[in-house]
Amino acid sequence: MLRFAFWTLLALNGAVFAYGQGYFGTASGGGEHEPERLKRQFNTAKMTLLTNAQADALARQASAAAAEATGTQAAISGAAGAPAAATPAAAAAPAAVTEPAAPIIACTEIGTFDVSEARRFDTRLATLALGDRQSRQAQQEQDVSSFLVNIPPQGSKEAAEHKAEELRNLGVTDFYILQGDSPLRFALSLGVFKTEAGAQARLAQLTKQGVRTARITPRGPQSTVYSYRFRNITEPVRTQIVTLAGAIGTFETRSCR
Secondary structure, eight states: OHHHHHHHHHHHHHHHHHHHTTTTOOTTOOOOOHHHHHHHHHOGGGOOOOOHHHHHHHHHHHHHHHHHHHHHHHHHHHHHHSOOOOOHHHHHSOOOOOOOOOOEEEEEEEEEEOHHHHHHHHHHHGGGOOGGGEEEEEEEEEOOOEEEEEEOOOSSHHHHHHHHHHHHHTTOOSOEEOOSSSTTTTOEEEEEESSHHHHHHHHHHHHHTTOOSOEEEEEOOEEEEEEEEEEEEEHHHHHHHHHHHHTTOOOEEEEOO
């Protein structure tokens, strides 16, 4: 019995030793023993032994290649994240200068022009396209040719006759009652004079005689004249308007509200 146990343990130890040496093959089924596989893996026939100097040179080449690769990657990353540097031309370029806006003129008035002058002025102003910033006013103007000393209209012929009687009583006899459809109908004319000074002298004489209601009225043909107002314009535009007006005729320029 002891003999049987001895031989059994011996056989098991031998099987374990053979398995460890690869005599039974590998689990992959390749059919190779472990010593043979190790010999093929190392392939000692193709190995080259290096000296210490050759090994150091290869190590330095590997370190230099690794450092160069690291520097290239850092340069690429920095270029992607950093803003582009300004070129010398861009750095030297001066900053843009903003010109101050021209002041706005609230209102300016130009005039006066007769009918034909106003027509020509309108044509020239159209080139400026001022729109509602431009307006035109018409007014009546009298070309004074004489001065009338008179007592204002009395409203009726009877009232005029009554006033005439008062004048006679004051010793004034050089007068007549105005007729017709004029605004001076039933006024009493006391003299017509070429100059205002002559009319003033006659009025002073009548005052000494006790006439208190006499007055001086300029006489002459009436005509329509035009003046222009311009609002919210700049000084350069005003200069253009004045230049256009100067090509038309004589005019005055004044501020307005």
